[in-house]
Amino acid sequence: MKRKKILFFIYTMGKGGAARTLLNIMNNLDRNKFEPMLVTLNHDGEYEQYVKEDVKFIKLEQKRLRNGIRPLAKLIKQERIDIIFSTIPNYNMVAILAKMLSFSEAKVVVREADHVGGSFLGNLKCFIYGRFYNRTDQVISLSEGVKQNLVTKYKIKPNDIEVVYNPLDIVNMTNEIESGTLPNHLKPIFNKGEKVVVTAGRLVKQKDHHTLLKAFAKTNDQVKSQLVILGEGPLEEELVSLAESLGIQDRVHFIGFQDNPYIFFNQSDLFVLTSIHEGFSHVIAEALASGTPVVSTNCKSGPSEVLDEGRYGDLCEVGDEHAISDAMTNVLTLAPEQIQERIELGKERADFFNAPKIVSRYEDVILNTFND
Incomplete structure (x- = not known):
């Protein structure tokens, strides 16, 4: 079979789950079936350094998303791309429009990564996105909950959506943990003889750090x-002030983006996520793979699927600080053998999302577009 040229499009390979997911898919694709190419706008991203050398990497000259439509269309035609793959609504729209302008026969596969909508304006945006998504060759949802949202708010037929979970590059994560070390200035946090709770995510309203x-x-x-x-994020100053008002400023450490978050997960006693909404929550799966017990909000729609309705971690109501605190306290006071049991269960669950398994599923879904 002739290798298919697949173009992955994203705004930047910067900090975030979407870039990390594309990285894991690109790096693990079967090179006997696919010839991957990565295209971003003219921005530098932290995850660029991890893109495999055999992935052709092109940065468009443009910095603004809408200005990238025509250059991307030109590239699709010049490179004779077979498949265009993108994720996140705004990027998906650019990919779809670029394909239309390219007048090529390329297949378009878009991935929806979050459970969005709810307000009138939000639902209207979803409906508009859906009109464009219906012009693609395949819509991929990263969870069953997101699929249901695509059906109800985007008005996409259930049979036109395939659910494929996020891939975890467990081999790379394990190497990062085994070879990595905590930065010297942060080591004292973990050497106080106290329990350490960790979280990771943009400092934005969605993550509900309050x-x-x-x-x-x-x-x-x-x-x-x-x-x-x-x-990192726009709410850092506000959150620092809240920590001070709660009298915990000396116990809360805002350490920004870290190239190797897994070493922090592995060295901590508990990972906590308090999001208001998530599509999948890649970071929960990463925490499990790192050997860290998890407490999460039961937000729509990813955490309950990752944790299998609470089998692999605690689920609490969104915004319920009392329930979340009780769950945190419970985990932090478990006996060592109980903690080890949770760690082993978590790793078992993480293996379900291991990159070779999940990327193989992506390959099947993408190649099936040529059979329609």
């Missing part, structure tokens, strides 16, 4: 702990 800080303050009254927050 509830996390309130829950941590209550837990800290029971179990003296340190809270490590990986991520």
Whole structure:
């Protein structure tokens, strides 16, 4: 079979789950079947350094998303691309429009990664996205919950959607943990003889760090702990102020984006996610793979699927600081053998999302577009 040229399009390979997922798919694709190419706009991204050397990497000259439509269309035609793959609504729209302008026979596969909508404006945007998604060759949802959202808000037929979970590059994660070390200035946090709670995600409303800080303050009254927050975002100053008002400023550490988050997960006693909504929650799966127990909100729609309705981690109501604190306290006070049991269960679950298995599923779904 002739190798298919597949173009992955994203705004930037910067900090975020979408870029990390594309990276895991590209790097693990069967090179006997696919010839991968990565196209971004003219921005530098932290994950660029991890793209395999055999992936042709092109940066368009444009920096604004809408200005990239025509150059991308030209590239699709020049490179004789067989498949265009993109993720996140705005990027998907650009990919779809570029394909239309290219007048090529390329297949378009779009991936929806979040459970969005709810407000009138949000639902209207979803409906508009859906009109374009219906012009593609395949829509991929990263969870069953997101699929249902695509059906109800985007008005896409269920049979036109395939659910494929996020791939975890467990081999790479294990190497990062085994070879990595904590930065010297952060080692004291983990050497205080206290429990360490960790979280990771953009400092934005969706992640609801406000509830996390309130829950941590209550837990800290029971179990003296340190809270490590990986991520950057516009709410950092506000969250620092909240930590101060709660009297936990000396126990909360905003350490920004980290190239190797897995070493932090592995060295911590508990991972906590307090999101208001998620599509899949890649970071929960990464925490499980890193050997870290998980407490999460039961938000729509990813965490319950990753944790299999609570079998592999605790699920709490969104915004319920008391329930989240109780779950955190419970995990932090478990006996060593109980903790080890949870760690082993978590790794078992993480293996379900191992990249070779999931990417093979992506390959099948993508190649099936040529059989329609």
